[in-house]
Amino acid sequence: MAKYKTAPLKSWERAKEIRADYYRNYEAAHEKGGLRWAGGAWTFDAVPAGLGDDVYPITSEPYGATIAFQKDFSDRCLEAAERAGYARDLCAYMRNYWGSIILNEYGWVDPGEERKPFPKPDFIWQDHICCSHAKWYQVVSDLEGGIPEYCVDVSVGPYEKTTEHGIDYVVGQLSDGIDWLEKVTGRKYDDEKLIKAVYNTCRAESTWAEICMLNQAVPAPLEEKTMYSLYVLGTLQKSSQAVADYYDELKAEVQDRVANGIAAVENEHARVMTDTQPPWGFLRVFRYMAEKYGCVSVGSLYTFALIGNWIWKDGKFVPRPTPQSLGVEIKDRDQALRVLVEWELSKPEWQHFYHPKYKSDMMIQIAKDWKLNGVMLHYNRGCEGLSLGIAENRLAILDAGFPVMVFEGNMGDEREFDEGRTMARIDSFMESLGVPKLA
């Protein structure tokens, strides 16, 4: 007899559809005279939206993760990149991505179909959030024989120390960037589309955070493995109407689940959170924990705040309300850019690049408010950026009184993950937490 009721997500199919359409549209863009562009998950994708409704992005990190799910294909991509001389200790997403270009095979393939060639982007619109991101697209451009590339430097310091000058700096680059986009694409820029895209971005990110808040409920209505497939839509295109609308729909459904006591894990006995990206080829470790111990991972700062936007309010970590909900009405391009930049700079997952303490504080608050028994940290060899300071985070969380387990691995390179040993560690951790095995 299960402890709680459970039910599948009704909006699951819609989420899958959005993702499939995204990859198909990118590939087929040219068929109807549309444009393709490439950039990272934190790029200001609201800006290219002003070029038209037939402008389709491909986002590097989720693409790298999509490849990582397909272990055989991923191994081939990784080896192709290594054979071309790129070092193994570079960002795993990046190596998967480059490998797919070198092999000229598209990471997205519909079941039963042949892999299409890698669709070359028409332009690159990127921002430099880490060393890898800075070099990533230079290499992509080289591999593809030259692609126009525009990069925005965003290192203006942690949000709490943002100055007008810092915002001006980024806004100025975006503004110049719009002129550049017009030149490179030959299209006239539409400020109305930009404004809409900015509103969508804020709405998508705020709503996702609200969805994550709902996971404070016991039992948790969502579990992290599912959440990965949901938050990813924001990484694909947070500025799109489809994604913002979907999150509204999802939030309503999750509220409903909370009201009816519907659990993600029917025998929820223990709650944990993880951090950094998971080893994408081995998400079954989440199922292992749920089925063997009734342990649910309610999320992570990564799941909550890579796409979700949050602020500190009265000592609590809460979703950041959208500018539009606070009465802001965007009238023109400059204001749109300003609102967008100020909004994005507050993103929690950017902050630890400046000091690990920012992240520790947020993680500890999540551990408290989401009622956790412990924390599992993935010492992820595949991403320097998100692993930055993780050992300090561990110490801070331990000091705050939460048990922590660490395991080594690589989000995008399955050769560096030891499933058997990780399961053994989970067993030891559960035992030390006093969580019994389910009968």
Add this chain to the structure above:
Amino acid sequence: MITTGIDVGSKNVKVVIQEDGKVLGKGSVLAGLDTGAAISEALDAALKDAGIARDKVEKLYATGAGRQEVKDADDSRTEVGADAAGIAYLFPEARTLIDVGAEEGRAIRVDDRGKVVDFAMNERCAAGAGAFTEAMARALEVPLEELGRLSLTSTKAVAMNAQCAVFGESEVVSLIHQKTEKKDIARAVHDAMATRITSMARRVGVEPQVALIGGVAKNPGFVDSLQRDLEMKVFIPDDPEFVSALGVALLAAGIVE
């Protein structure tokens, strides 16, 4: 209550039979490829050593990497739990446990009730374990039992890679070719292992008292290097490789919680 603890390790299967906290008998057999057979053999050896019949054992708990292979275990525990239980009984003043076996090293911090507070494991990279010393003993053409004693006669510290067993072995070959004395190489091997283990232990925090268990605790060369690195003495119980098995036997009897 007479209980049995079986520790199915990566190299050896160890069995302890206890009653009221007193060890009645022990058995140890190479795990080899037929773990099932090794488990039966080790069990028989322990029963013979204890001089009792199988049906006198009321409960049987298993631990170790291969614990699922113990078909009629009443329950099982992970090695971390088993180690903590064993030391809680043998040496309750311990706050840090270090267990170095054939393939794996563990550092465990416990509170004053012997409850596990934190743990770290070394495996694969910076493995620092028994299989490494065996390989090095062979490279030096010295019997394994002699390697520890030999390293104690060294008066010279030679730096050696402490990150990876493969790199370490490669370096030993270099040292041999450079005609470094065997005793100094032996000491370098133990120092490198100790460095790895200490580094791991520091991740959980080294709080006295420190207990050392596992097969490698019987290697005086390693113990010497470890104590030098930790800058403190470690407590080594008798039969250190049986502590895990003893731990689960005590848990089975409810002598330790």
Add this chain to the structure above:
Amino acid sequence: MAEDSTGKEYWRWTESNWHDPDIDWRKGEIVTAGVDVGSVSSQAVILVDGKLFAYSNMRTGSDSPKSAQNAMDWALEGTGMTLGDIQYVVGTGYGRVNVPFAQRAITEIACHGRGANYMYGPTIKTVLDMGGQDCKAIRVDEKGKVVAFLMNDKCAAGTGRGMEVFSDLLGVHITKVGEMSLQVEEEPPMVSSTCVVFAKSEASGLLRAGWPKERVLAAYCLAMAHRVVDLLQRLGIEEDFAITGGIAKNIGVVSRIERELGIKALKPTLDTQIAGALGGALFASALLQKERKGK
């Protein structure tokens, strides 16, 4: 390395020595030798007037200078020749500085190129040497001169030591590993090709999960083949292609390399482990002749 309770040493590959009884070395004008002191094995090769006269192949052991002497003594055994009869000796391999009786030390890359050229003929363009602790991919010209090379050592080396570790783990004699690895109906997924420690860890898990030995060996041979193919492709392969070193004797690895490359390696006619020492002996002959001309 572990021995089981019967004291068997699965990792101990066959040491050997040989000489050609039909060559009268006393009539030779140019008598030279090459000694290859490797990290795991050592060989000595003696040439008389450019023809292979004698060789030995044995474990290096823990005493490097002694290894060179032992290898040489064993090659000389039963020939009536002594070290004093050899006119020029070249030392090569990891321990080449510890061949006290050598006139010169030459790198093993150069020696393998030369040796492979002798063993396989002037059509040989790419040589893969799979040694005890490292792997070398070497491109040579028709004279056996090295044109380019790539080495892998330590990480993902794909080497003899790894194979010794596996044969020991599975309790299968190392000389039988190749055959056994081919006794599978279909190729399993390979184990980690990153590091032999990782691979061993995985293999232990697979054994515990009930995989038969043959399958585990296949997974390991596949990983090893894959590693070296990577190395070869980074260098670029031109036929004819040949493999030297101890693992060339492992049909499980060789056949999988051939399959992945789509290229057949030339069949060896001599012990593949002597390539380095043979190259050394050839260099010795050339150097000796140069010296004599100079006089």
